[in-house]
Amino acid sequence: MLCQTDELASGEARRFDVSGHRIALVRVEGEYYAIADRCSHEDYSLAEGEVWVEEREIECPRHGSTFDLITGQPCSLPATHGVAVYEVEIVDGTVSVVLP
Numbered sequence: 001m002l003c004q005t006d007e008l009a010s011g012e013a014r015r016f017d018v019s020g021h022r023i024a025l026v027r028v029e030g031e032y033y034a035i036a037d038r039c040s041h042e043d044y045s046l047a048e049g050e051v052w053v054e055e056r057e058i059e060c061p062r063h064g065s066t067f068d069l070i071t072g073q074p075c076s077l078p079a080t081h082g083v084a085v086y087e088v089e090i091v092d093g094t095v096s097v098v099l100p
C-alpha cells in the first residue's frame with residue numbers, strides 16, 4: 001500500500017520506497033501512475049519534477065527530459081532510455097503498486 005487516493009492532488013507526484021524500488025506515484029485527474037523514481041540520464045528523482053498533466057508526462061528536474069507516465073519512455077533529450085513503470089491497483093480508496 002502506498003497511500004489513500006485523496007492524499008495526492010491531480011498533477012502531484014510523490015516518492016515512495018517499496019521493497020528496494022524507488023517509485024514516483026503520480027496522479028493525473030482520476031488516474032494514478034507509478035514510474036521508477038530514477039531518471040535514466042543521471043539518476044535524479046523524477047518525483048521532484050513537474051507533472052505535465054495534459055501530456056501525461058513527468059519532467060526530470062535536472063535537465064528537462066520528460067517521460068511518458070504510461071510507457072516510461074523518454075519524450076525528449078537528453079535521456080534516451082526508458083524507465084520502469086509499474087501496475088497500480090486501487091482498492092477501497094487505497095493505492096498500491098504491483099511489483100515485478
Ligand code: FES
Pocket residue numbers: 039040041042043044060061062063064065077078079
Ligand atoms: S538527469 Fe534527468 S534529464 Fe538529466
